[in-house]
Amino acid sequence: MPLRKPPYRTWVALMVMFTTAVNYNFRTFFPVALIAIVDKPKSQTLDNGTVISVPQPDYGPRYSWKPHEEGQLIGSYFYGYTFGSLIGGPTTEFFGPYWTMLTSTFICAAITSLSVLVVMESWIPLFVTRVLVGLVGGVQYPALQCLIGRWAPPNEKGKFVACLMGNVLGTVITQSITGVIVSNFGWNWGFFSTAFITVVYLTLWAIIVADSPEKSWLCSKEEVEYISECHQGSVKATRSKKPPIRQMATSIPFLVLIVFQFGNLWGLYMLLTVVPKFMSDVLEFNLKSVGFLSSCPSLARLVFGFVFGGIADFLLQREILPKVVVRKGFAVISHVLPGVTLFMFLVIGKTVWLAVLLLVLVMVFNGAAVVTCLVNAQDLAPNFAGTQYGIMSFIGSMSGFIVPAIAAEATREKNDLAHWAIVFCISGALYAGCGIVFILFGSVTIQPWNEKADTESAPTTANT
Structure with a gap:
């Protein structure tokens, strides 16, 4: 065959x-x-108490x-x-x-x-x-x-x-x-x-x-x-002179999607920035010491992104579940479950392997984002998916500045588990809360502002 x-x-x-x-x-x-x-000059103290400078590898000019x-x-x-x-x-x-x-x-x-x-x-x-x-x-x-x-x-x-x-x-x-x-x-x-x-x-x-x-x-x-x-005519490969910003700004489904993506990026930035500090300072765990394990969470998110994507496509292609059920059902996995998992960091004590496992689980669950917040812009208005994603990223990326600031403020007095509890409670609640907002108010229906007039065609590509 x-x-x-x-x-x-x-x-x-x-x-x-x-x-x-x-x-x-x-x-x-x-x-x-x-x-x-x-x-970054380094020094070494010899057995006789003499301090000598350690030469740095010659990789080119260095600057102080x-x-x-x-x-x-x-x-x-x-x-x-x-x-x-x-x-x-x-x-x-x-x-x-x-x-x-x-x-x-x-x-x-x-x-x-x-x-x-x-x-x-x-x-x-x-x-x-x-x-x-x-x-x-x-x-x-x-x-x-x-x-x-x-x-x-x-x-x-x-x-x-x-x-x-x-x-x-x-x-x-x-x-x-x-x-x-x-x-x-x-x-x-x-x-x-x-x-x-x-x-x-x-x-x-x-x-x-x-x-x-x-x-x-x-x-x-x-x-x-x-x-x-x-x-079915929902996508037009024509040049768009002006995206429908006014309609988007008053579109409840799109505003809900912004909230949804903000929660997704909040969780990701928290895991990439302050969680390593928590594991180092509180759990006394050095990510560099475990080599490959430090990349496991991200690799797990990649693998399960394809797994969840395949499952969702299968359900839609076979018409087993309607699209709205698929999107909102997987929102439980991509947002609510990671939020719940973050609360578990508060009760694990100093168990290093369990901390790594929970971190991997959060990213495994978040792999479902490929069929929720990362694709919902295509549901609402595929003609303006780029503009939607740009606005979502612009607002969502602000969490990259907010999360570290909250962590620094919460642990200013004392860098211990009790004070880190504030960080995880806020992040877990926001992660899950944004998912619940989408489950309650999100949409998968093509929006009226997806339509655009057929003006001149987009610039011809080299392979037309």
């Missing part, structure tokens, strides 16, 4: 995964390279930047990324996802490679270049939402959106490879390596991807017709 040829949209889905990996390559190579740039300057450099990408997300949707809906991704990735690689020329005693020039990379990179996730809206049939969006979690692979692979490159060739090659990856990526993107199935020269006519029939 001959093997069944996968539909062409499968290759587009894989490019979505590759895109998120490349996007995170630009984010996560930098902290590793920065270690080799900053001058202060700790707070180093922290600003690490966070610089996200200053730009937050605002890039906000403009990403309208940009993509005007120029199309094909050219938006092609251009933004090239600019990110060019700025990153040229950044080695501005590494100097003053940290400001490098800070500026990292903000610019974040600003340009911020348009990419909204662009992918727009692309998914055009390529994925409604009952297959779970698997497509799960491909957004390719960022986990991008993080793990990038940080491993960057460490090897910097150790052998110097920190400047950590920057240059992004250019090599970009060349491979842009070549594949230019060949495989198009703004829509109708504009692809490789997608079969039968598949184009099938995707079009599945969309």
Whole structure:
């Protein structure tokens, strides 16, 4: 029996995964390279009491930047990324996802490679270049939402959106490879390596991807017709001059989705920022000492994102459950269960393995976000999924500043389990509460503001 040829949209889905990996390559190579740039003299005390300086590895010129300057450099990408997300949707809906991704990735690689020329005693020039990379990179996730809206049939969006979690692979692979490159060739090659990856990526993107199935020269006519029939006229690959911001601002389903995504990002930022500090300070647990275990939570979220995406698509394709039941049912898993699990950190004592297990469980449950908050924008208005996602990310990313501030304030007097209870109670309640808001008031119905006039077509892609 001959093997069944996968539909062409499968290759587009894989490019979505590759895109998120490349996007995170630009984010996560930098902290590793920065270690080799900053001058941190070390000393060693001999048996006779003599203190000698320990030479640092020669990875290239080093600079004596202060700790707070180093922290600003690490966070610089996200200053730009937050605002890039906000403009990403309208940009993509005007120029199309094909050219938006092609251009933004090239600019990110060019700025990153040229950044080695501005590494100097003053940290400001490098800070500026990292903000610019974040600003340009911020348009990419909204662009992918727009692309998914055009390529994925409604009952297959779970698997497509799960491909957004390719960022986990991008993080793990990038940080491993960057460490090897910097150790052998110097920190400047950590920057240059992004250019090599970009060349491979842009070549594949230019060949495989198009703004829509109708504009692809490789997608079969039968598949184009099938995707079009599945969309039932809800998706139009035409240029949008102005997103319906006023209608969106007064749309209850979209406002509920913003709350829903805010809870999702609150939980993620809490796990990525303050939970490691809790485990180190209170549980006396060093994440670096367990090696691979430190990446288990994120890897678990990646794997179960595909599991939940496949289950949801199966339920929708077989019409076992209506879409509203699937979205709100999985909201219990993606938001409510992680919130409940966070409360369990308060009763585990100093059991290290149980702390790791709970952390993994939170991320396993949150893998269901691929069929809840990460895909609901496609339900409401696939024509403006990019704009929706950009606004959601802009507001949701604020939790990245709020969570650490709350943790610092709550543990100011004493850094113990009792004071950390405040942090976990707030986070668990908010995580679960945002999920409950969606369960009560969320919608999966196409909104009236999804419609847009058929003006001129989006810019023609290279593969039309």
